[in-house]
Amino acid sequence: MAGPLDGVRxxxxxxxxxxxxxxxxWAMLGADVIKIETKVRGxxxxxxxxxxxxxxxxxxxEELSRDKRSILLNLKSPVGVDIxxxxxxxxxxxxxxxxxxxxxxxxxxxxxLRRANERIVMVSMSANGQSGPDATLPGYAGIFGALSxxxxxxxxxxxxxxxxxxxxxxxxxxxxxxxxxxxxxxQQRTGQGQYVDCANRESLSVLIGEYFLSLGSAxxxxxxxxxxxxxxxxxxxxxxxxxxxxxxxxxAERERWVAVGVVDDSQWVGLRAALDLPDDADxxxxxxxxxxxxxxxxxxxxxxxxxxxxxxxxxxxAHGVPCAPVMRPPDLLADPHLAERQxxxxxxxxxxxxxISFGAPFRFQHAGRPTPRAASPLGSDSRQVMADLLEIDxxxxxxxxxxxxxx
Amino acid sequence: MARAGxxxxxxxxxxxxxxxxxxxxxxxxxxWLGAEVIKFEPAGGDDDARRLAPFVRVGDGGVESAMxxxxxxxxxxxxxxxTTDAGRTALADLVASATVVVHDGxxxxxxxxxxxxxxxxxxxLVACAITPYGWDGPHxxxxxxxxxxxxxxxxxxxxPAGLAHHENPEGEPLKxxxxxxxxxxxxxxxxxxxxxxxxQGLTGLGDFIDVSEQDVQVSMSRxxxxxxxxxxxxxxxxxRALPVGGCFECxxxxxxxxxxxxxxxxxxxxxxxxxxxxxxxxxxxxxxxxKHNDEVNAGIESWLRLKERDxxxxxxxxxxxxxxxxxxxxxxxxxxxxxxxxxxxxxxxxDLTLGITPGFxxxxxxxxxxxxxxxxxRGQDTAAVLSGVxxxxxxxxxxxxxxxxx
Numbered sequence: 184m185a186g187p188l189d190g191v192r193x194x195x196x197x198x199x200x201x202x203x204x205x206x207x208x209w210a211m212l213g214a215d216v217i218k219i220e221t222k223v224r225g226x227x228x229x230x231x232x233x234x235x236x237x238x239x240x241x242x243x244x245e246e247l248s249r250d251k252r253s254i255l256l257n258l259k260s261p262v263g264v265d266i267x268x269x270x271x272x273x274x275x276x277x278x279x280x281x282x283x284x285x286x287x288x289x290x291x292x293x294x295x296l297r298r299a300n301e302r303i304v305m306v307s308m309s310a311n312g313q314s315g316p317d318a319t320l321p322g323y324a325g326i327f328g329a330l331s332x333x334x335x336x337x338x339x340x341x342x343x344x345x346x347x348x349x350x351x352x353x354x355x356x357x358x359x360x361x362x363x364x365x366x367x368x369x370q371q372r373t374g375q376g377q378y379v380d381c382a383n384r385e386s387l388s389v390l391i392g393e394y395f396l397s398l399g400s401a402x403x404x405x406x407x408x409x410x411x412x413x414x415x416x417x418x419x420x421x422x423x424x425x426x427x428x429x430x431x432x433x434x435a436e437r438e439r440w441v442a443v444g445v446v447d448d449s450q451w452v453g454l455r456a457a458l459d460l461p462d463d464a465d466x467x468x469x470x471x472x473x474x475x476x477x478x479x480x481x482x483x484x485x486x487x488x489x490x491x492x493x494x495x496x497x498x499x500x501a502h503g504v505p506c507a508p509v510m511r512p513p514d515l516l517a518d519p520h521l522a523e524r525q526x527x528x529x530x531x532x533x534x535x536x537x538x539i540s541f542g543a544p545f546r547f548q549h550a551g552r553p554t555p556r557a558a559s560p561l562g563s564d565s566r567q568v569m570a571d572l573l574e575i576d577x578x579x580x581x582x583x584x585x586x587x588x589x590x
Numbered sequence: 591m592a593r594a595g596x597x598x599x600x601x602x603x604x605x606x607x608x609x610x611x612x613x614x615x616x617x618x619x620x621x622w623l624g625a626e627v628i629k630f631e632p633a634g635g636d637d638d639a640r641r642l643a644p645f646v647r648v649g650d651g652g653v654e655s656a657m658x659x660x661x662x663x664x665x666x667x668x669x670x671x672x673t674t675d676a677g678r679t680a681l682a683d684l685v686a687s688a689t690v691v692v693h694d695g696x697x698x699x700x701x702x703x704x705x706x707x708x709x710x711x712x713x714x715l716v717a718c719a720i721t722p723y724g725w726d727g728p729h730x731x732x733x734x735x736x737x738x739x740x741x742x743x744x745x746x747x748x749x750p751a752g753l754a755h756h757e758n759p760e761g762e763p764l765k766x767x768x769x770x771x772x773x774x775x776x777x778x779x780x781x782x783x784x785x786x787x788x789x790q791g792l793t794g795l796g797d798f799i800d801v802s803e804q805d806v807q808v809s810m811s812r813x814x815x816x817x818x819x820x821x822x823x824x825x826x827x828x829x830r831a832l833p834v835g836g837c838f839e840c841x842x843x844x845x846x847x848x849x850x851x852x853x854x855x856x857x858x859x860x861x862x863x864x865x866x867x868x869x870x871x872x873x874x875x876x877x878x879x880x881k882h883n884d885e886v887n888a889g890i891e892s893w894l895r896l897k898e899r900d901x902x903x904x905x906x907x908x909x910x911x912x913x914x915x916x917x918x919x920x921x922x923x924x925x926x927x928x929x930x931x932x933x934x935x936x937x938x939x940x941d942l943t944l945g946i947t948p949g950f951x952x953x954x955x956x957x958x959x960x961x962x963x964x965x966x967x968r969g970q971d972t973a974a975v976l977s978g979v980x981x982x983x984x985x986x987x988x989x990x991x992x993x994x995x996x
Contacts, residue, residue, distance in 0.1 A: 187785040200813075208781060313953075316927055317926075322912075330925070334767075335919075339754060349810075366957075368599075385931075385951040393661075398946065400645060410764060420762040447638075505734050512819050524726065526808070544778050
């Protein structure tokens with residue numbers, strides 16, 4: 184099965200988290216995503232991840248280059264740039280997330296690609312967007328997360344804000360993917376291409392729009408509130424018994440937590456019964472529970488502390504209370520629900536070592552899910568892609584390699 | 591450049607059946623893209639978000655949920671009793687008039703007609719269900735909320751890292767800001783819906799799309815999760831912090847500093863005035879800085895403590911240092927970069943400007959986003975919308991008989 188974007192081709196010049204995830208989503212929707220890599224930039228995603236402990240091999244490439252084809256071009260060579268333009272000429276979408284101006288300097292700006300393909304949709308993603316005084320500033324998740332406003336709302340009351348990491352790259356990448364498909368739908372309807380400018384910080388700001396809107400009212404900015412949602416209580420994470428299977432490991436690896444969120448009065452009745460909490464009249468409505476939320480939180484923490492998270496979740500779910508373990512990666516892998524939904528893929532890597540990966544975050548009943556494939560080694564699809572798209576035969580390909588246009 | 595009135599989803603009707611966060615955020619994105627979004631609130635109760643903080647003053651001393659207003663302004667508000675025969679028929683007529691339905695599976699009608707068999711009744715319809723755990727599997731239908739979506743997504747366990755964790759090492763794992771984890775589920779669903787509309791444009795066929803909010807979260811945390819499951823390395827809140835850099839407190843706030851490459855380090859040394867400690871040979875290479883990260887971070891911190899946020903950002907921009915201030919929403923709407931881009935947008939209802947919201951997060955050269963205007967009173971558009979799908983005035987009156995007028 185192929186996916187709803189079957190037949191769509193993407194000339195993918197992106198790198199790192201935002202662009203990598205954007206292209207991955209298109210690939211998981213069935214598009215033929217051709218990752219155009221260079222020895223310098225391509226390598227950046229495939230080497231150690233700066234956010235990780237230094238020296239540890241990154242798996243960003245395994246995860247973000249899966250389902251894509253990889254070609255290696257020398258974009259410092261005019262012939263290499265010409266090949267890149269010709270690939271864009273055969274694509275519906277081109278995407279990039281360099282600093283503004285880099286693609287134009289390479290001869291691969293929107294106007295250049297448009298000459299090769301009038302209908303092309305070009306998606307640029309950058310920390311601050313393509314316009315404005317700060318357009319060319321560099322950005323990483325923690326940086327554009329701080330600028331978006333969202334980080335200022337994450338953290339313990341009175342404490343520091345929280346630096347955002349890769350998942351916020353992925354939010355920006357999802358927004359980029361949406362922008363591209365929106366323009367694609369328009370291209371299909373009108374035959375017209377267009378240029379799309381995505382600002383990663385703005386992709387995060389829209390997730391907290393209500394905190395902008397409330398600014399002018401006396402209620403103001405509410406700042407960092409831990410896990411509180413005003414009006415909802417109890418609502419938080421509570422520590423359970425340590426994981427016995429992790430005995431001997433560092434404390435942080437042993438601890439288990441349960442998330443409990445009471446959203447309505449009937450759930451409070453369930454929670455009260457499940458944990459034998461007091462049946463005070465003032466606790467029967469949300470305002471009363473909110474007023475006593477700290478006291479309730481302390482009491483719940485005391486009750487669940489000696490119990491295993493599995494026991495707590497089973498009991499609370501039986502009473503209709505929204506709750507879940509705070510899941511660690513091994514918990515997710517062992518989760519029967521995800522297993523039954525066949526959420527995981529096992530990819531056959533080029534080196535023969537199987538790689539466990541996670542499938543697409545959406546399922547299409549009729550269009551289907553594309554068959555997963557492991558990340559191509561850097562440049563390993565060059566010959567095939569050149570033949571498929573540009574009718575470059577082996578002899579010509581070898582000459583391009585000898586001339587330094589490829590690789 | 592953009593021409594007024596040209597939106598991507600001009601002429602596309604979307605029915606939204608589901609409350610609070612994920613489904614309404616998906617609807618908001620679709621309405622920004624130009625779709626006509628009709629939000630249905632059932633007889634059993636209106637959208638919970640109508641009561642959720644934060645709040646906004648709406649004139650006349652009234653106060654309403656800013657969350658509900660932000661998510662739902664610009665949509666048509668329809669409500670009637672869908673549990674009667676006439677109500678079921680009206681809802682079916684409404685769905686038949688639409689190109690897209692996005693729902694949370696909560697209404698009986700959704701389970702019967704808008705699940706995997708949707709094509710039997712509505713062959714051209716794109717129906718998308720956004721649910722906490724997906725349409726099937728042992729956890730389908732298990733009680734859930736935004737916090738549990740965070741908990742089962744893989745990132746909450748690692749949140750917070752860095753300074754916030756250092757200050758409060760015994761603190762509980764934290765969710766993302768507000769309802770942003772749920773909004774992200776709506777965002778991923780919106781992408782899937784747009785892809786399905788592309789296929790519909792080619793084939794005329796609709797589809798059923800199953801979006802699990804858990805899957806969306808896990809997919810976004812795939813790097814750390816796959817690192818753990820394939821290489822047996824369990825990261826924790828203790829070990830997740832950036833080796834060098836991260837969140838630091840400065841004189842009047844917080845800044846994020848990112849120092850990985852030697853270029854980052856060289857630029858940082860320049861704006862720090864190249865202090866003696868920073869010239870230490872042991873900090874010259876990235877690997878060595880990581881080895882001595884406690885010393886390097888302490889040096890950076892002692893310098894930042896004396897500096898103001900805005901002065902630091904100005905210097906950082908000048909010298910190419912990857913440093914940025916932690917801005918709150920009030921700072922964002924005043925930030926020259928965002929003002930220049932026209933990102934902060936007035937939120938106008940009728941004659942009143944109630945405040946500022948984020949604008950559309952991407953700019954398209956040939957199409958314009960549609961800014962939401964209009965109120966969000968329950969049922970305000972019921973009669974107009976139902977008469978548009980052929981329900982007669984007497985039937986409309988009967989359908990809304992149970993509705994409480996405000």
